[in-house]
Amino acid sequence: MTQTAIPFLFLRGGTSRGPYFNRADLPEDRETLAEVLMAALGAGHPLNIDGIGGGAAVTTKVAMLSVSDDDWADIDYFFAQVSVTERLVDFKPTCGNVLSGVGPAAIEMGLITPSGDETEIRIRAVNTGARVLARVQTPQGALTYEGDTAIASVPGTAAPIGLSFMGVVGSSTGAFLPTGNLRDEIDGIEVTCMDVAMPIVIARAADFGLTGYESAAELDADTAFFARMEAIRLEAGARMGMGDVSKSVTPKFGLLAPARDGGTIATRYFMPWNTHPSMAVTGSQCLASCTLTPGTVADGLLIRPEESPANVVLEHPSGTIEVLVDYDDTDGFELKSAGLLRTARKLAEGRVFVPASVWKG
Incomplete structure (x- = not known):
């Protein structure tokens, strides 16, 4: 085989879009992982013509999910921002819009079993350590994307996803005011x-x-x-x-x-x-x-x-x-906490292919 197939879900999360992977289906080491993500999304071209990226920073985002070993969390969410025009992957930040799709994606992957009409999923953002409680609509125990909630920049309506962010102060620098000054x-x-x-x-x-x-x-x-x-x-x-x-x-x-x-x-x-x-x-x-x-x-x-x-x-x-x-x-x-209402929708699922020279799987 000249290419390696990797299972993925393709979701719109909030006002962003990208592939959602099971972390176990990707290479462990960060350098190879970056190469795989750049190949999958087509980094280095304004149209991402050789990948599934959308030619904009909001459409070259990646979510990688796994069952968490944290005492509080159910799911670990590892985020990657893939560059559009450069061969570059940044693992430092996280993305709250993509996080909107983490709950539904975890259910789709079988990492979470729905419970009742609304399923609460505790998510740890691996990049920053933030804790987020997601409330996903699962009427009669079945995941749904349909609903009456509208958010700016997204056409139509969808099922609401409530997000409550905790522990986000100083998530990257360790301080509310990293310079020590208000100005x-x-x-x-x-x-x-x-x-x-x-x-x-x-x-x-x-x-x-x-x-x-x-x-x-x-x-x-x-x-x-x-x-x-x-x-x-x-x-x-x-x-x-x-x-x-x-x-x-x-x-x-x-x-x-x-x-x-x-x-x-x-x-x-x-x-x-x-x-x-x-x-x-x-x-x-x-x-x-x-x-x-x-x-x-x-x-x-x-x-x-x-x-x-x-x-x-x-x-x-x-x-x-x-x-x-x-x-x-x-x-x-x-x-103490910040709450937002978002939506998400599964757009596609299947396998994305990267050259075997990048990763043999």
Whole structure:
């Protein structure tokens, strides 16, 4: 055989899409694993023409599942971000949108047995150590993808998947504020460097001469902005204790502006070398936390909710995303949990092929 066949499920999870694998069906060592994933998704070409990637960062994501040996979790979720145009795989971050499909995929793979009309699945995000409780619809013990829940950037409706994120503060750097400051100044721009579910460098859109309401396409075309943003991101990564981040998709970058469509605040999120067409689930938790924390760059851009849990509505290029944040601000900002509602749908299943020269299986 000149090719190696690997079983997979193909799911849309939230506003992302990609293959979901049983971890046992993939090579153990990280270097070979990266080569297999790049071959499977066609990394290194803008259309991913020689693989099943979709030519965008939100469609070159990979989930790898296994039964967890953690005392709390049922399923371990190992995430990989495969580059579109470069031969590069980043195992550092996680993805909350892809996580939306982990519960259904675990049931599809036989790793979880449905129980009742709604099945609770405890998921450990291996990359960051975050714990997430997923609630999957399983009427009469059978998995369903059909329902009435709509999310921005996804056509139609589907069954709701509730996600409650716990233990996400300092998930990558070990600290809520990795630099120790509510604000830092880099290249004349004030930023808040925060790590909640995803480490993000957050700034005000106006400080870059932007409104914060630009479309993803308009921002992607602004090469001068991206050059300045990347320089700030690299310096911020070093200050956050993350070292040289020039080849890493973390920390991400976010912009804030006053809401204009009835939300709490307007946001733009970068992955980081292009603009997210909507909003990342992990990114939404960090941006919502920044929004609720006095002294950050969000000051003056909104009227902060005073109750907890607070429903923070983030406006993004394709609509809005709501984050229910349970927090305590009696002594600074302490995040207890963040809840979101997502959907997922199985699109295909079968075997994906990679050259035997990459991995013999």
